[in-house]
Amino acid sequence: MYTEFWPDFLSRLPFGIMVTLEILSITIPVSIGYGILLGSARVYGNAFIRLLAAGLVVTFRGFPLVVTLFLLFYGLPEMGVKLSPFWTAVTAFILCSGAYQSEYVRGAIRSLEVGQIEAARSLGMTRLQELIHIVLPQAIPRALPGISNEIIYQIKYSSLAYIVGVNEIFGITTSINSIYFRPIETFLTAAAIYLVMTTAAHFGFKALEGHMSIPGLEIEIR
Amino acid sequence: MPVQASVIAYIPYMLDGLKMTFLLVGGGLGIGFLIGVPIAIGQVYGPKELKAALDAYVWFFRGTPLLVLLFLFYWGVFPALGLNLNAVLTSALVLGMRSGAYQSQIFRGAITSVPEGQYMAARSLGMGKWQAVLSIIVPQALRIAIPGWSNEYAIILKDSAICFVLGVMEMLNRTRYVMISTGEALLPFIFAGITYIFLTYGGVKVFDIIYERYKIPGLLVRG
Amino acid sequence: MADVVLKVEDIHKSYGKLEVLKGIFFELKRGETKVIAGPSGAGKSTLLRCINLLTKPDKGRVWLENVELTDPKVNINKLRARIGFVFQHFNLFMHLTAIENVMIGPIKVLKLPKEEARRRAEEALLRVHITEDLWNKYPAQLSGGQQQRVAIARALAMNPVIILYDEPTSALDPELVGEVLQVMKELATQKVTSLVVTHEIGFAISVADELMFMYGGKIIEKGPPREVVYNPKHEATKKFFANIARLYGKQGA
Ligand SMILES: Nc1ncnc2c1ncn2[C@@H]1O[C@H](COP(=O)(O)OP(=O)(O)OP(=O)(O)O)[C@@H](O)[C@H]1O
Numbered sequence: 001m002y003t004e005f006w007p008d009f010l011s012r013l014p015f016g017i018m019v020t021l022e023i024l025s026i027t028i029p030v031s032i033g034y035g036i037l038l039g040s041a042r043v044y045g046n047a048f049i050r051l052l053a054a055g056l057v058v059t060f061r062g063f064p065l066v067v068t069l070f071l072l073f074y075g076l077p078e079m080g081v082k083l084s085p086f087w088t089a090v091t092a093f094i095l096c097s098g099a100y101q102s103e104y105v106r107g108a109i110r111s112l113e114v115g116q117i118e119a120a121r122s123l124g125m126t127r128l129q130e131l132i133h134i135v136l137p138q139a140i141p142r143a144l145p146g147i148s149n150e151i152i153y154q155i156k157y158s159s160l161a162y163i164v165g166v167n168e169i170f171g172i173t174t175s176i177n178s179i180y181f182r183p184i185e186t187f188l189t190a191a192a193i194y195l196v197m198t199t200a201a202h203f204g205f206k207a208l209e210g211h212m213s214i215p216g217l218e219i220e221i222r
Numbered sequence: 223m224p225v226q227a228s229v230i231a232y233i234p235y236m237l238d239g240l241k242m243t244f245l246l247v248g249g250g251l252g253i254g255f256l257i258g259v260p261i262a263i264g265q266v267y268g269p270k271e272l273k274a275a276l277d278a279y280v281w282f283f284r285g286t287p288l289l290v291l292l293f294l295f296y297w298g299v300f301p302a303l304g305l306n307l308n309a310v311l312t313s314a315l316v317l318g319m320r321s322g323a324y325q326s327q328i329f330r331g332a333i334t335s336v337p338e339g340q341y342m343a344a345r346s347l348g349m350g351k352w353q354a355v356l357s358i359i360v361p362q363a364l365r366i367a368i369p370g371w372s373n374e375y376a377i378i379l380k381d382s383a384i385c386f387v388l389g390v391m392e393m394l395n396r397t398r399y400v401m402i403s404t405g406e407a408l409l410p411f412i413f414a415g416i417t418y419i420f421l422t423y424g425g426v427k428v429f430d431i432i433y434e435r436y437k438i439p440g441l442l443v444r445g
Numbered sequence: 446m447a448d449v450v451l452k453v454e455d456i457h458k459s460y461g462k463l464e465v466l467k468g469i470f471f472e473l474k475r476g477e478t479k480v481i482a483g484p485s486g487a488g489k490s491t492l493l494r495c496i497n498l499l500t501k502p503d504k505g506r507v508w509l510e511n512v513e514l515t516d517p518k519v520n521i522n523k524l525r526a527r528i529g530f531v532f533q534h535f536n537l538f539m540h541l542t543a544i545e546n547v548m549i550g551p552i553k554v555l556k557l558p559k560e561e562a563r564r565r566a567e568e569a570l571l572r573v574h575i576t577e578d579l580w581n582k583y584p585a586q587l588s589g590g591q592q593q594r595v596a597i598a599r600a601l602a603m604n605p606v607i608i609l610y611d612e613p614t615s616a617l618d619p620e621l622v623g624e625v626l627q628v629m630k631e632l633a634t635q636k637v638t639s640l641v642v643t644h645e646i647g648f649a650i651s652v653a654d655e656l657m658f659m660y661g662g663k664i665i666e667k668g669p670p671r672e673v674v675y676n677p678k679h680e681a682t683k684k685f686f687a688n689i690a691r692l693y694g695k696q697g698a
């Protein structure tokens with residue numbers, strides 16, 4: 001059936017947007033949790049856990065995201081693990097973004113004054129209590145600017161899901177372009193959608209940072 | 223064994239793709255520098271209208287995925303401008319235009335971290351506004367920006383792999399070809415990944431050496 | 446017969462080649478306040494930190510009410526909960542309000558219900574004269590003197606058997622020292638067992654039961670504060686208190 005370019009494009013885009021949002025609604029919270037866990041493990045874990053966490057960070061920060069995607073998509077089946085394109089993308093984004101975020105968390109943990117940690121210990125807190133009640137509540141706001149930056153990267157890099165065959169925004173856009181060949185309109189439209197998302201995320205995180213700042217310490221945290 | 227042996231036989235072929243990878247990285251960083259530095263100077267010292275235009279440029283290139291930019295310029299913008307650029311040139315230019323947006327932010331931070339007194343002192347010697355900026359502020363800011371560039375190198379190195387979508391035969395694309403011809407995926411991609419890790423650390427080391435060489439005693443670096 | 450709350454026996458500690466503590470002995474009975482003074486680098490902070498095991502001594506033993514802290518089998522967190530520690534730089538938890546700083550130990554470590562922890566915290570804050578209008582302020586919104594008093598309340602709320610103070614007033618602006626010393630004096634009079642590292646001679650003379658002078662990793666002189674300050678036996682002690690008198694003027698005497 002023959003259809004006009006714009007009606008066809010605009011009627012199919014929402015599907016792609018939904019898929020992108022579906023990916024992000026999983027990867028954003030999970031990667032943040034994973035990043036906090038990984039960053040904490042690198043400071044608070046025992047020797048084995050620290051080594052394992054460092055290995056995960058070095059690997060998935062060092063591998064280009066495309067390599068990780070291909071590795072999971074084509075490589076894992078050789079080991080008997082087969083993930084759908086969607087879950088391949090989700091897993092790769094979490095591994096990569098979490099590794100980057102963990103570096104901000106680790107940096108923030110280490111920027112805490114030793115004094116507060118000693119105060120926690122001298123109250124008799126265990127190391128886990130100290131981490132949960134004293135360290136992370138202060139480290140997470142400090143890591144937030146870095147974490148939000150990574151989330152904005154994640155929004156943009158979610159387009160790479162297309163290369164393992166996920167029909168998200170970019171996938172829909174290229175397939176429309178290959179039918180009508182209207183590259184400027186299609187790709188500028190895709191750009192506009194991503195710009196709306198990244199800009200919204202930017203302002204959202206700014207508001208959150210303001211909300212999470214501790215009275216009297218506003219300047220120090222930035 | 224025979225399969226793995228055949229993968230090993232392809233290693234030189236894969237590594238040969240590094241020439242192209244480096245062309246993209248070098249081109250992207252270089253073009254980005256040429257775009258980023260003037261943008262930063264304009265953003266800090268320029269008139270309001272210029273600032274707004276530069277902000278818009280930075281906003282567009284930072285907020286749009288590289289994948290979208292590559293397709294937009296390769297299929298759309300460059301041909302519409304009557305430019306018939308091949309995939310390699312397009313990739314280097316797009317990486318460069320985008321890196322320019324990022325580098326301008328690195329450099330802007332560096333400019334604003336040069337102490338105010340430097341500018342005042344230059345003016346008090348009788349230098350004009352632009353003379354003070356170009357001969358006193360910029361040389362200091364360039365040094366302060368080195369760690370930021372090191373980071374930008376690491377980003378652009380990894381992003382250069384995305385250019386395979388236009389058919390550029392850089393390292394990752396060659397790795398794909400190895401997969402297709404050997405039927406092995408795990409080993410080639412792990413090998414490629416590790417190569418990127420080494421290149422990242424190696425490059426960062428080079429920037430460290432440059433930084434050590436040119437850093438100014440007593441001039442603190444942010445971040 | 447007053448019972449011994451803290452007993453320290455032959456504590457040694459070295460950092461690499463540097464021998465910081467060279468055998469420290471003393472004990473504190475319930476209700477007593479003892480002061481430790483000595484020049485910078487004498488090892489005073491190290492000694493306090495060895496007592497609640499923030500630093501591990503190389504040798505020697507510490508008892509808290511007949512339980513040996515230095516025994517590797519003991520649960521050190523349980524025992525630390527019973528030793529209050531007041532730091533030179535307050536070390537309040539910057540993400541918690543004043544009252545939350547005081548409540549967190551009772552809630553998380555002593556596992557008290559929230560309401561009871563709050564009651565304890567309010568009581569402790571009032572004891573250090575932190576009035577209700579300050580309870581919901583964050584540390585960064587308080588003066589140094591107020592912060593240090595909140596830190597004392599944080600220690601008090603744990604119902605500790607002893608409070609260790611490490612130069613609690615030396616990070617404060619001179620005009621804020623008085624309010625903190627006043628609180629410490631009141632607590633000493635209320636028979637809160639305390640071990641205080643300080644150079645505030647006036648405080649030592651007016652409330653301490655004993656003054657111990659540390660030098661080069663040892664307690665080289667101890668006795669009634671007035672004796673030690675005005676009739677020091679060792680050359681080092683003489684020199685130290687002469688300097689202090691010069692620095693602090695009459696207030697020290
Ligand atoms: N963690 C450490 N590592 C190495 N050396 C240390 C450490 N802690 C303390 N020292 C050294 O031990 C010595 C005693 O330090 P300590 O802090 O106990 O002295 P102090 O009597 O409390 O002095 P001050 O009055 O300056 O606080 C000093 O020479 C110090 O440099």
Ligand SMILES: [Mg+2]
Nearest residue numbers: 489490491612
């Ligand atoms: Mg000390």
